[in-house]
Amino acid sequence: MPKITRNTFDKVMIPCYKPFNCLIVKGKGSYLFDSCGNKYVDFTGGIAVNSLGHCNKGVQSVIKKQSKKLIHASNIFTNISTLTLAVKLTEHTDFSKVFFVNSGAEANEAALKLARRVAFNLYGETKDEIISFGHSFHGRTLFSVSVGGQDKYSDGFGPKPGAITHLPFNDIETFKKHISDKTCAVILEPIQGEGGIIEANPEFLKTVRELCTSHNALLIFDEVQTGVGRCGSFYAYQNTNVVPDILTSAKGLASGIPIGAVLTSDKIAEHFSPGTHGSTFGGNPLACAVGSYVVDTISKESFLNNVKEKGITLKQSLEKLKHKYGIFKEIRGKGLLLGAELNENLKDRAGEIQQICAKYGLFILTAGHGVLRFAPALNIKNKTIEEGIKLLDKALTEFTQD
Numbered sequence: 169m170p171k172i173t174r175n176t177f178d179k180v181m182i183p184c185y186k187p188f189n190c191l192i193v194k195g196k197g198s199y200l201f202d203s204c205g206n207k208y209v210d211f212t213g214g215i216a217v218n219s220l221g222h223c224n225k226g227v228q229s230v231i232k233k234q235s236k237k238l239i240h241a242s243n244i245f246t247n248i249s250t251l252t253l254a255v256k257l258t259e260h261t262d263f264s265k266v267f268f269v270n271s272g273a274e275a276n277e278a279a280l281k282l283a284r285r286v287a288f289n290l291y292g293e294t295k296d297e298i299i300s301f302g303h304s305f306h307g308r309t310l311f312s313v314s315v316g317g318q319d320k321y322s323d324g325f326g327p328k329p330g331a332i333t334h335l336p337f338n339d340i341e342t343f344k345k346h347i348s349d350k351t352c353a354v355i356l357e358p359i360q361g362e363g364g365i366i367e368a369n370p371e372f373l374k375t376v377r378e379l380c381t382s383h384n385a386l387l388i389f390d391e392v393q394t395g396v397g398r399c400g401s402f403y404a405y406q407n408t409n410v411v412p413d414i415l416t417s418a419k420g421l422a423s424g425i426p427i428g429a430v431l432t433s434d435k436i437a438e439h440f441s442p443g444t445h446g447s448t449f450g451g452n453p454l455a456c457a458v459g460s461y462v463v464d465t466i467s468k469e470s471f472l473n474n475v476k477e478k479g480i481t482l483k484q485s486l487e488k489l490k491h492k493y494g495i496f497k498e499i500r501g502k503g504l505l506l507g508a509e510l511n512e513n514l515k516d517r518a519g520e521i522q523q524i525c526a527k528y529g530l531f532i533l534t535a536g537h538g539v540l541r542f543a544p545a546l547n548i549k550n551k552t553i554e555e556g557i558k559l560l561d562k563a564l565t566e567f568t569q570d
């Protein structure tokens with residue numbers, strides 16, 4: 169066995185990523201530690217995944233306990249762990265049926281297939297159009313990436329799946345003009361995450377909901393990033409004036425263990441029958457046991473109120489830095505999914521700021537074009553937020569010096 173270093177990545181990994189130069193060796197709460205001896209405040213939360221922080225004690229004990237009972241048996245059988253999480257998800261939402269997968273892309277893939285199948289069964293094969301929006305992100309399977317609103321991710325993998333229309337986000341008039349009886353589904357993120365923390369405005373959501381209903385099109389909310397407490401409500405739709413027909417969840421649902429879920433109604437669910445769709449790992453007992461622990465923890469009103477409060481604290485701190493440095497156009501987002509958009513002339517330099525932050529011991533994310541993104545663990549401590557903001561302050565001082 170050769171010594172494992174960062175160079176091993178370049179030798180043996182298909183180069184889809186360009187990771188940091190040191191290896192991450194340990195995580196604890198909202199801190200990460202690397203092989204070069206550095207400690208970091210983690211404002212990335214594993215890209216909105218580690219909802220309860222790194223190596224959470226409760227998560228550890230659930231994994232340990234479930235691993236002694238059953239880790240995987242396949243969907244030839246069902247089991248208490250999977251069904252328990254399904255029940256909990258229905259109890260905390262407006263939905264009554266669940267399908268489990270292992271990632272966000274798979275959840276959207278299943279949701280989109282379900283919407284096509286519903287339209288096919290009820291109205292025939294000409295009702296097949298899927299409408300999505302510019303800058304949206306729905307995952308990397310060929311279907312979900314083609315539905316996503318950023319061509320750069322789907323170009324070069326053609327032929328792409330057909331009957332997909334991209335419209336400008338939050339543009340009511342264009343949407344009104346375009347939707348028709350050919351439309352079978354509309355998919356959107358209540359707050360676009362990868363696209364740059366862009367909130368759907370309430371009037372837009374209301375119109376989309378009404379026109380979906382009148383055209384017999386299903387409304388799908390992709391809550392892979394906004395869900396499970398991230399924006400201060402259990403799901404973000406619960407803080408809007410609409411209820412979608414299908415909701416997809418993943419990322420933070422099991423605080424770091426791969427899982428995804430599709431939530432919908434009895435009426436829609438009945439269009440899938442044994443054999444029409446499936447997943448080998450979906451509903452994995454270990455992942456679902458952790459999912460139940462996460463749902464129990466996060467759905468508590470006190471926990472969600474805490475997320476809101478911490479979100480406000482972090483947002484106010486970012487506003488202060490906005491005033492201090494004058495390099496940001498806007499601070500936006502909800503709960504602990506926040507974005508700081510750089511001024512027009514600095515938009516290409518978000519990555520540079522991210523690098524400087526890392527040098528000072530702070531991990532942050534970027535999103536869209538020129539947006540710094542913050543998605544820390546939902547249970548991050550106030551003093552860790554403060555610590556991270558101090559590091560960001562230092563990094564911005566350096567950034568604005570040259």
Ligand SMILES: *Cc1c(COP(=O)(O)O)cnc(C)c1O
Nearest residue numbers: 271272273305306307361392393
């Ligand atoms: C991350 C993300 C996805 C894709 O999830 P994967 O687990 O990477 O497949 C889909 N939709 C949204 C909104 C996301 O943020």
